[in-house]
Amino acid sequence: MKLDYFEGIFSHARQSLNNIVSTERQRIFPRSSKAAEKLHKAPSRLTPSQRRLTIGAAVVVGAITAYATVSRLFTLFERRRCLRLIQQCEARETELFLFILPRSPWAPSLSPACTRVETFLRANGIPYTAIETIDPLGALNGELPFLIYKRQRVDQLPKMMELITSEFNVAMDSTLTRDQRAIGASLRCTLEYSVERLLYRIVFIDHASLAVAQIARALHMSHLRARLAVRGYVIKLKKRLAITAYGSLVSKQCENEFLQDCEAIEAQIGHKRYLFSDTTMTSYDCAVYALLVSFAYMGSHASLSAACSTVADSAVLMAYINRISKRLFSDIGSGFDVARISFSTSCMDRSDD
Numbered sequence: 360m361k362l363d364y365f366e367g368i369f370s371h372a373r374q375s376l377n378n379i380v381s382t383e384r385q386r387i388f389p390r391s392s393k394a395a396e397k398l399h400k401a402p403s404r405l406t407p408s409q410r411r412l413t414i415g416a417a418v419v420v421g422a423i424t425a426y427a428t429v430s431r432l433f434t435l436f437e438r439r440r441c442l443r444l445i446q447q448c449e450a451r452e453t454e455l456f457l458f459i460l461p462r463s464p465w466a467p468s469l470s471p472a473c474t475r476v477e478t479f480l481r482a483n484g485i486p487y488t489a490i491e492t493i494d495p496l497g498a499l500n501g502e503l504p505f506l507i508y509k510r511q512r513v514d515q516l517p518k519m520m521e522l523i524t525s526e527f528n529v530a531m532d533s534t535l536t537r538d539q540r541a542i543g544a545s546l547r548c549t550l551e552y553s554v555e556r557l558l559y560r561i562v563f564i565d566h567a568s569l570a571v572a573q574i575a576r577a578l579h580m581s582h583l584r585a586r587l588a589v590r591g592y593v594i595k596l597k598k599r600l601a602i603t604a605y606g607s608l609v610s611k612q613c614e615n616e617f618l619q620d621c622e623a624i625e626a627q628i629g630h631k632r633y634l635f636s637d638t639t640m641t642s643y644d645c646a647v648y649a650l651l652v653s654f655a656y657m658g659s660h661a662s663l664s665a666a667c668s669t670v671a672d673s674a675v676l677m678a679y680i681n682r683i684s685k686r687l688f689s690d691i692g693s694g695f696d697v698a699r700i701s702f703s704t705s706c707m708d709r710s711d712d
Contacts, residue, residue, distance in 0.1 A: 429583075434591070437494050444490065445497045448507045455480075455487040456507040458497060461577035465656035466649075467688055469562060469573060471555045473504040475649035476519055481687040482640050483529050491577050493588045501595070520642070532641050539635050543643030546624060546634070547650075553616035554650040557666060563593050617666045624651070625675045632682060640683070648683045655680045 405413065448456040457480070459473035468474045480487050498505035498514040505514035506522070513522050523529060532540065562569045567589055575585035624647060631637050633644050654670040655677060670676050
């Protein structure tokens with residue numbers, strides 16, 4: 360009797376345990392879709408506003424990814440093309456190749472530094488080939504201009520001027536006195552300090568559409584590719600401007616510095632044809648011309664900066680700039696019409712006017 364009593368107790372306990380295990384098994388591993396639906400509620404559906412936000416986020420992410428991909432592919436393509444071109448130039452040891460920022464309707468180049476080297480070459484009758492680009496891949500310092508001559512790649516203005524002077528026996532400053540050299544160096548340095556960065560700020564940063572239009576036109580590329588190229592150039596340009604005291608100035612402060620420099624240039628020229636003579640150009644004329652020519656011919660863009668009207672309204676400065684333009688850049692045409700300029704232009708010996 361006792362044995363039957365204990366068997367009843369254990370049988371009841373075993374049945375309860377089996378029921379618990381069975382219930383938990385069905386909860387964890389439902390045998391039918393209906394059971395699964397009961398145990399797991401379906402997620403709530405997105406509202407229309409949530410759906411729009413989700414789609415918008417997906418579009419933005421896709422656009423950013425596509426932009427980054429296109430930008431990367433464009434950069435790789437341009438660098439391969441540039442490297443191939445540099446190799447071709449290095450193979451032609453007896454020729455001088457000058458890599459510059461593209462030409463513009465108001466100057467031989469968007470860069471005053473590029474215009475300065477080209478003016479120096481033309482003023483001394485040195486044959487060369489100008490190659491327009493926006494990629495300074497071949498320059499050791501990562502900036503334009505740079506030149507290739509006798510398999511040498513030379514960048515930085517002082518080094519380029521030194522190489523040209525020594526290789527081609529340039530003596531255009533030989534008649535200048537010590538005082539004249541000091542005056543010329545002072546004018547060049549003060550003008551470089553104010554003008555070059557002001558022009559870059561106007562064309563590439565404050566009104567980047569100007570640079571995009573000229574680069575697309577000169578390099579025969581789409582506006583999208585030109586915008587990508589300008590964007591990359593501006594990133595480097597801002598870094599370079601940020602490390603200088605002048606880079607922290609706003610455009611209005613830049614213009615005030617520029618106005619004072621123009622007055623000094625006018626006083627030095629006076630009634631002469633050039634800075635120090637009525638007959639002979641010097642390397643300082645090349646530098647001053649390169650720094651002023653863009654503002655002289657930016658007539659339709661005078662509203663962008665007071666610097667444009669300052670030069671255009673000066674009879675002394677305009678006569679000076681027009682004189683050098685006619686003497687050295689007559690092949691480019693009146694007003695530097697970029698539509699008439701080929702991708703690469705050559706300059707041979709030129710006679711004075």
